[in-house]
Structure formats: structure tokens, C-alpha cells
Amino acid sequence: MHNKLTVVSMSQEKKELIISKANALIQKSGYAAMGMRELAKAVGIEAPSLYNHLQSKEEILNQTCFTLGRKLLIALEEVNDIYFDAEQKLRTAIRNHVEIITHDLSAAYVFIHEWKHLSEPSLSEFKQLRDKYEAGIREIVEAGEKEGIFKETDLKFATLSILSAVNWIIEWYKPEGTMTPIQIAEKISDFILQGLTRDKRFN
């Protein structure tokens, strides 16, 4: 029993290694340009051996896009369940998003930019997941308006501003840099909230 479980989990570990190496290569040169031979070399095996762990090249894309998408969505739903105040919700949601994205930059890159290489029906499923996440962010902004904390804004525009700020991070974030993910999240939150918060003088 113990033996079998070990084998299963070792196999799982190897698969995760392959996917993580793949994401790094995809971040460097894009999904289409990443070759399975190149990936095999990075892993330290021959190309056909990859197919003992994967059904196809696209499985890598699927795994990464949906794992990260679900992770982000669950974190967002938790925020909506736990917190009451819209500002607190938004700050926590932004912090979660930044932490998830900076935790694995390569995976984040694949999630943000390479999902379009998914084929149907995964492509449509993925778009739904994304839309749901965007809707969750929009709901927070909407709640802030209703609470009278945020001024009335173009909901769509505010949501896009938030997503652009948190997703653009992957274009410049370096783990060796001086700012921690939490500090980055705080700065982004301050910046966004300054644009959203109703001026205190009028309350």
C-alpha cells in the first residue's frame, strides 16, 4: 500500500516538474514555439518519455490555465464570504491576486497570455472562468458604490483598471527586487482606492 502510494505521488511529482519546466519555456518563447524535445531536454529525459506523463502538449496548457484560474476564483470567493467592508474586500482580493501571480510567474504568464492556444471545448470553459473572476471583482466595486464608500464610477472601466494593474506585474516583477508581493499589492491598492474612494470632505 505504502509502496503504491509512493509510486503514484512520485509520478505526480514528475508531472509537476514537467509542467513547471514547460511553463518556464513557454514564458520565454511562447506556447507554439516551445518544442517537446526542448522540454524533454530541460527535464532530463527523451522526448517520447514525456508521453508517459502527459497525454499531449496541450495538457500542459490545460493544467496550468485551469489550476491557476480556479485558485484565483476560490481566493476571490473566500474574500466575498469573509469580509464585509468593500475597501477591505478589494484590498484583500488584490493582495491574494498579487501573491498567487508572483508565487509562480511562469504559470501566471501562461494563464494571462497563452490560454488562447487552448482548443475547444477547453477554450470556452476557460473564458467562462475568466469572466466569472472579472465579475467577482466588479461586484466588489459595485458593493463599494452601494455602501457609499466608493464614488460612482464606470464599473467596467474601474474593473479593467484593477485587472490591468495586477496583471501587468508579470511584465516587470523580479523576485530579487526590493518590493515584496505584499508591498506591491498595498501600493496598487492605495493607487486604485485613491481613484475610487469618495472624497472624505463630502461625507
Next chain:
Amino acid sequence: MHNKLTVVSMSQEKKELIISKANALIQKSGYAAMGMRELAKAVGIEAPSLYNHLQSKEEILNQTCFTLGRKLLIALEEVNDIYFDAEQKLRTAIRNHVEIITHDLSAAYVFIHEWKHLSEPSLSEFKQLRDKYEAGIREIVEAGEKEGIFKETDLKFATLSILSAVNWIIEWYKPEGTMTPIQIAEKISDFILQGLTRDKRFN
């Protein structure tokens, strides 16, 4: 004489048609995934005939990245020459950027995301061009601080926020939408300036 000029400019037009069709295909599926046969079909000729207009596939990437990069940089330098006030400079720079990017979304996509497929020495040249542009935006923010119009901020962070807002547009902008590029630019400027402007009460 007239004849020769006509031939040259017709040839130039065809090349531009090819590059524009190519950018649309690259936006859809990425540079590496775009095939020269697919491109030829979109243009209405056979694949080998493309090479009467292009030296190589990469020439498409080169043309688009550097044409757009120079266009953006020239617009930014003009702003710095003409205007005095930092707020005016920033608003105009953002408006120019948004107008250039929305004018040809496919080209903008290639410029923003696909430049990494350039090979040396073009790759290094391109990075220099980008850095120069980023430095130009940062200078405006810096000028605003010195003028006492903007509060002191993390320069790097403010610059990245501006670039993230204006570049994220290509992920959602649809020409059929209700907002014009100028309106989008205005909203972004308002949003950014709200985060940057020194509170009037303390002046």
C-alpha cells in the same frame, strides 16, 4: 519616371498589406504559430511569392515593432518639447499613446507582446527603444514632482502604473465599443492623476 515611382509605391502598398494581414494573424495565434502559407492565403497569393516582398518571416516582426516603437517615441518627444506643465504633458502623452495603440490594435499587440521573438541584434535595439520610452514617461512624472504638482511617489511604480493602464487596453478594446480612444485616454488620465496629484487642500 512616373512609371517607376508608381511601381515602387504599388510594391510598397503590397508589402504593407502583407504586414497588416500578418499582424492580424499574429494577434490571433502568436508569431511562432503563424504560418507563411496561412499568411499567403490571407493575402491571396502563394507562399513563395511572399518572398518577393519580404526577406524573411522575421522582417514582419522587425517592421512592426520598430515602426510602432519609433512612432510612440517621436510622439513622446514632441510632447516634451511643446508643453510646459507636467499635467498637460502627461495627459497629452497618454492621449497620444492610446490613439496610436487603438489605431492599429494588431500592430500594437505585436509591439507589446511578440517583440521577444526578435533575434539579435534587433532584440537589443528594440529593448533600448522601449527603455527610452519608459524613461520619457518617468521624466514627466519626475518633472511633476519638481513642479510640486504631483506628490512624491515611487517613480518606478508610477511609471509602471501608467504603462500598465495604457497597454492593457489591447486586451479589451473593441472599436465598436461606446468609448472613443480620446475618451478612454481622458479616463485613464483622470484615474492616474488622481493617484499622483498633490491634494489641493495643502497648497
Next chain:
DNA sequence: CCTACCGATCGGTAGG
């Protein structure tokens, strides 16, 4: 996990 190998497709050239 490997060796041997498949058909398909890639960017690009020769020659007209």
C-alpha cells in the same frame, strides 16, 4: 524510460 520512426508541416529556394 528508451530507440526507431511516422506523416505533416515548417520557412525558404530554384528556376522560370
Next chain:
DNA sequence: CCTACCGATCGGTAGG
């Protein structure tokens, strides 16, 4: 601008 074609490389399979 076309037909005919090149070597290289692609994702993936058979069989052990």
C-alpha cells in the same frame, strides 16, 4: 507571381 521542391523540425506512436 507560380510550380516544384528542399532539409529541418514538429507532435506523437510502436514496440520493447
